[in-house]
Amino acid sequence: MNRFLAAAFALLVPTLALADVDSRFAKLRDESEPLGGLGVFLEKYVGECDGALVDPQCKQQAEAFRKKYTGKRLYMIITEDDAGMLSPGDFNPGTNEYTINITPFFSGGKYGLSHGAPKKTDAQGNPVMNYLTVSGTAPDMWNGGTFNRMFMARGVRAQVVFTPQSVWTLPKKGGGKNYGVNARIEAVLVTEGRTGNPLGLWINGKDAGAK
Template sequence: MNRFLAAAFALLVPTLALADVDSRFAKLRDESEPLGALGAFLEKYVGECDGAFVDPQCKANAEAFRKKYTGKRLYMIITEDDATMLSAGDYNPGNNDYTINITPFFGGGKYALTHGAPKKTDAQGNPVMNYLTVSGTAPDGWNGGVFSRLFSTRGVRAQVVFTPQSVWSLPKKGGGKVYGVNARVEAIVLTEGRSGGHMGLWLNGKDAPK
């Protein structure tokens, strides 16, 4: 009986974790198709099809894949170790209010998914993206150091709902082009990885605090 209960609890944990997220985000998530590996999705959607040994059907397959997924609402989880697009913003020690900056550039393999299409690159050849910013209030017992360490030690998880729109390209430093997928990011919810506690929500183009 104990083994049965333990197994049942193990099956319930992922469901409970998903159900515990902000209800505004959960509604969009539940209307979306879960995404598997982001890198594989981006490779199929971009369909660069370069090289001497490319499948002759590559371009046709890419067009069919884009037709299937353009405008379709998708959902992905970005685990703590991969959430390098998150950074600590301001922290007010007087009331524990904070902001979190999100660079809407989600890398996967040699490509990236972005909120909108970047227009230029920086000196290192990286696409330039403006921050999305969310806000929240830290729980009792936190301070600026605790808040900052969550980002330096990769302690924050992101969940994203988006709809792919098109393929973008920019000149690549040293020659050639860099490609990515232009998407409309509809919602991003941030949670503390260890506890699952809510940290911020970006919804319908703006910060959406509780």
């Protein structure tokens, strides 16, 4: 395979992997700007600008960055190794119907992106967030063990469409402050990492699979 064909194939594979999804999610995704890296984005958006070696223009640059991206729709992929915010919910062995819990807090470096601004932290100092829940029906050959093992083996990933709103702060355990980005999470598509098959969709403020 020559270099041109290899490059074309590399560009085509992600497109094929994302092609067979809910049309509502596809529309939001295609109207969004892809995010290169969450950690870098959060650092620039928060603009904490602490430390002796900070660029004197840091705060000005952060303000310009926030002005550019506040209210702008963005899209990111949470890979299997980073998808700790996804956890198994209930599994009905009679119908194979299940739920998946999404903690709407996405870590990137020392900061986090959340669905709305958290109001308090837990005993470990982590922001407390209410679950977003999605539902679906598993294939006939699955059971509760199969469903749970998929999460234990880091076999799920998420695609997220969000719009940044503002910076939030919370008291840090031991003193100081925690910073993060308050966002409006517009959609979360949960898929099986190995196959890309959709497992659940949260969109327009609700579970798309709810009956």
